[in-house]
Amino acid sequence: NEAWGTAFWGQRYHGLDEIQPPRATPTVGNPAQRLDYARFADATMRENFTAERDILHRLAPGVPVTTNFMTALSQCESVDYWAWGREVDLVTNDHYLITDGRRTHVNLAMAADLTRSVAGGAPWLLLEHSAGGVNWQPRNPAKLPGEMARNSLAHVARGSEGAMFFQWRQSRRGAEKFHSAMVPQAGTDSRIWREVSALGADLGRLEGIRGTRTVADVAMLWDWQSWWAQRLEWRPSEDHDARERADTFYASLYDHHLTVDFAHPDADLSAYPLVVVPALYLATEETGRNLRRYVEGGGTLVVSYFSGIVDADDAVHPGPYPGALRDVLGLTVEEFSPLLDGGTVRLTTPEGAPEGPELTGDVWSDVVVPRGAETLWSYADGLPAGRPAITRNRLGEGTAWYVSTRLSGPDLDTVLGRALADAGVTPRTGLAHDVEVVRRAGETGTYLFAINHTDAAADVALDAPGTELLTGQGVVEKVTVPAGAVRVVRFDG
Incomplete structure (x- = not known):
């Protein structure tokens, strides 16, 4: 009752036998109960896996046991892969391109980096991807010449020990008969078969890479349980999307030609000169202490808005926002001021701050009160006009940045470029886009x-x-x- 705040709306339970899974309610359900149910469902599925794994370990000692993850952030959203990664003998992943016209190779890189991070940096295995088009999207274009090999080797670059496919021979019946295969309906006299054969030869030439590890430049915090909590109803703005923030921050780091490790919020971050926190709504006090230690030790931290707000029970931390991250950021947030659909805010550099370009934010703004942090950009309009919008707090040997509105594209690139300079990270120059x-x-x-x-x-x-x-x-x-x-x-x- 204490953890779920059941005193609100008279939801008090008098015994465990009264508790049911979340179901239809007259209005929004109890968010803390729904969050715990998500944890329960994930843990129950994982318990079933470990029981089967232990049987296989007993019957086939020494043979590694795994299951196919889908770490792309649009798939298997109900799974906490940090917990699952500790239970498999080999981390594997399925990855299918979402061919909706966007830069699909950026999502591929992100999924591969996330899979490697779930594996603790160790080599992993691409267990499934497609030789050509898939069959479950509204429109399923074929892969262009060379695209299948390029996709495969991009996974290998980011830590996979190979490139496996679904499926070997294309089905004639069933739901996936139009899903591509290594041996298509056209047989071996086909472009797909020739490209698969060439990929096999190329992988053979790369045999010496086995056992090596991908070298990362920076880190990004990601927590599935925080994501679950953010996706519940009645948040300040339905336009705020934690996955979108992660995608956008990752794309900016990708465009700076940097390789990213993902990390759990309580992990040791001391190896990274820069850590980005794109969306960490749920952050414990221990997470706050961990990030403070990181910055005090010389790290550079970049935190986006609506982070550090609630604890593990989805209860708002006592005191002003941003709760667990107030100290490390050197500020408080007096109130949120989400923007209406299509609304924007202008950000300008205040007098005395290093000169920078005017930026444009959307979706969100905060009423920020500095408590030691310096102001790098201020709001030029909106409710928080004249107040800080982007700040930097010097703490110990490092700095912590706070971005209180949604930035994208060149505007986010500008801010991250400044933070990278703080961190002493020099992005690779002279490379073409993509x-x-x-x-x-x-x-x-x-x-x-x-x-x-x-x-x-x-x-x-x-x-x-x-x-x-x-x-x-x-x-x-x-x-x-x-x-x-x-x-x-x-x-x-």
């Missing part, structure tokens, strides 16, 4: 994956000479990546 560069390193050496998602050849500068493994050619100062292709350089020495 050319990604990822490193893997280990006992067999250091490898650079250069993946070109554009329709023009691109040059990627190299720090040292090496050998391009897919062609066998030596490279010195740069490697040229043909349009839509991948090149993998093993550095000498």
Whole structure:
């Protein structure tokens, strides 16, 4: 009763036998009860998996047991993969492109980085993806020539030990008969079969990469339970979407040509010069202390709005917003001021602050009261006009930034660029947009994956000479990546 706040609306329980799963209610249900039910459902499914896993361990000792995750943030939203990652012998993932016209390769990179992070940075396995089109979207275009190999090797770059497919031979019957396969209805005299065969040969040339680990530049906090809580009804604005914030912040880091690790809010963050918190509505006091230790130790933290608001029971932290993050951010929020549909706010740099461009926010604004933090941008209009909009708090050896409105595109790039400079992180320059560069390193050496998602050849500068493994050619100062292709350089020495 205390945890769920059942005194409100007279919901008090007198015994466990009175408690039922959430069901239809005259108005909005109890949010804390619904959050605990989500935890219960996830834990019950995981309990079933571990029971089956233990049987298999007993009957087939030494054989790894796994199950197929779907870490892309649009899939299997009811699963806490941080908890599941501790129970499997090998973390695996299914990833199917959502071909809706957006930059699907960015979502692919994000899903691969998240899977690797669930694995604790260890190598993982792409258990399923498609050789061509799928069959369950409103429109299912075929993959373009070279796209299947590029997708596959992008997963390998970000930690996968291979590239497996659903399905081997295309079905003639059933619900998935129009889903692509390694052997399509056209048989082996087909583009898909030839591209699959070529991919197999390329993976063989990359055998030395096995066991190496992807090298990350920065980290992003993500917590499935906080996401569950944010998706419940009656929040200040239905336009605020935690997944959208994670996608947008990730895309900005991707466009800075940086590789991202994801981390649980209570994880040790000391290895990362920059940590981004795009949407952490639910944050415990321990999370607040963890982030404070990180900043005091020299880290740079960037926190987006509506973070740190409630505890594990979805109860608002005592005192002003943002609750668990007040101290590390050096501010309080007097009130939220979400914007109406289509509304925007202008942000300008105040007198005495480093000069910066005018920015535009939407969806959200806060009435911010600095408690030690300096103001970098102020609201030029709206309810909080003249108040801080983006702040920076110097704490110990590091800094904590707060972004109190929704920024996107070049505006978010500008703010993250300033924070990266604070952190001493120098993004790779001279790369074309949508050319990604990822490193893997280990006992067999250091490898650079250069993946070109554009329709023009691109040059990627190299720090040292090496050998391009897919062609066998030596490279010195740069490697040229043909349009839509991948090149993998093993550095000498």
